[in-house]
Amino acid sequence: MKNVITIFNREFRSYFSSPIAYVVIGLFLVLTGVFFYLLMSSFLQYSANLQWQAARMRQPAPPVNVNHMIIRPLFSNISVITLFVVPMITMRSFSDDKKTGTLELLLTSPVTTAQIVAGKFLAAFSLYVIMALLTWVYPLVIVFFGDPDVMPVAISYIGILGMGAASVGIGVWISSMTENQIISAMGTFVVLLFLWLVGWFANFSSGAIGGFFQYLSIVEHFDDFAKGIFDTGHLMYYLSLCGITLFLAHQSIESLRWRS
Amino acid sequence: MIEIRNLTKRYGSFLAVDDITFEVEKGKILGFLGPNGAGKTTTMRIVTGFMPPTKGTAIVSGFDVVENPLDVKRRIGYMPETPPLYVDMTVEEYLNFAARLKQIPAKEVKGAMELACAKVDLNNVLGKVIKALSKGYKQRVGLAQAIIHDPEVLILDEPTIGLDPIQIREVRELIRSLAGEHTIILSTHILPEVDMICDEVVIIQNGKIIAKDTPDGLSKSMKGAERLTVVVEGPTEEVSSVASATEGVNSILESTAENGHCSLVLECDFKFHVRKSLSNVFSKKGWSLLEMKVKESTLEDVFIHMMSSSEEEEA
């Protein structure tokens, strides 16, 4: 455990000693902010319309569901945006160590490959968590305009974190296979995009294959979370994906030693 | 302390290290000499547990690197050919990380860092970011990382490569000063380096060991291997005769004269006192010694010599 913390500390700090953390977090907040703004303004327009109509009919305005109108689409948007920023978080993970030769330091120190993978994953995932949780201001703003249910928001966050664990796992795995950061980022993006689009393919195929595609889709599993439905099955999907990719990262580092 | 047994490594079908066996005793410095591509780095990477051997094994302080890699890694300090540095960190941060990675207890980290920094003389750059350091300092940070946990064994892969002459001397002195406490394997493709710092030499070429000896034994068997270029201010005839009369000089290969200087290429015994006695006799005669250097081609000569003598033995 101490070894994992040692790796984690160095890795996590390195995000902040280079511009990466700031760029990633900044980009993420700008993108999510834009969507939030668009959702808010269409919501405000809609509710103003309702009120105006109600006033004309001399009736009280009907209640509007902010969870349905803002929070659910907001989290769907956030989930999509993470697909774009996760590759930036994980692109250096192993690639940089392979390129500069510091992997030689790690692999000749008395730590196991599993500890190295765990430390690196936890560092990248922590940056992701910080980034994702910074969006709490959006639901907070909504409190001033409506009366959102808190539970669905909390459940959505569980979904965001689960999805993050899976996509960061994928990123760490891809980065373990190349010493080129750009290839690492592009590769991760392509895999994430595939897992995202596969749900869409599912609509065109039927039967078992369609069901399988549906099951693979990383975004499909998020829908229930965004609706405020907590289903351990979806969480299990994310956690298994995370576990499998970290295992693959471990194997790729080990086999690199055997092959090269 | 270190035993390398029948070590073999294949990259695909390419045989990089071919059944090599040697030992290093406690406290000794072994020079691992060979031209580029001989298999030095490969051997060292196997001994340090970075990669597994195809066949054979290495045993460090009684631990087999294939069976107990962690026990071996705990006892080894390794400096790869390119120092494995996180260049965005300061020297202090980096060494702190290295200390923890090598499992020095938290309380002892500070002391270990101070000791390592004092040994390799890093105290005045502790707060600097590594990428801003000169190559020589980077090398020292790499060394500090290797010795920080006071390992029994040090593996140094071409520690002087790419340094300027002053830095080379400093690093060599440093390595010399580390012997005794540590058992050291050092790879190099520079023959005089072995002579200067090593107790024993293993010469490797194309993955095979072609000689195992002490530097002295090697130089005895290597008569005529060293070529010296000397430039002296004096009459060519006389200088040549004085030079050839000096002990250790076997023959004069070339002599040229131009505006009062004479420049000679001498073939001498592979020993350094030849240079000393040459400079003494020249100064006694009142001739200024303008230049003296070992011809760089010596290593090839050694290998040609070694190869041809091993062929003779076989024949």
Ligand SMILES: Nc1ncnc2c1ncn2[C@@H]1O[C@H](COP(=O)(O)OP(=O)(O)O)[C@@H](O)[C@H]1O
């Ligand atoms: N990862 C690798 N894959 C394939 N061949 C390699 C690899 N590393 C080294 N080699 C080859 O193995 C031989 C020995 O290399 P190396 O051990 O680096 O030699 P040295 O350190 O003595 O210069 C060289 O011919 C080199 O090209």
Ligand SMILES: [Mg+2]
């Ligand atoms: Mg080498």
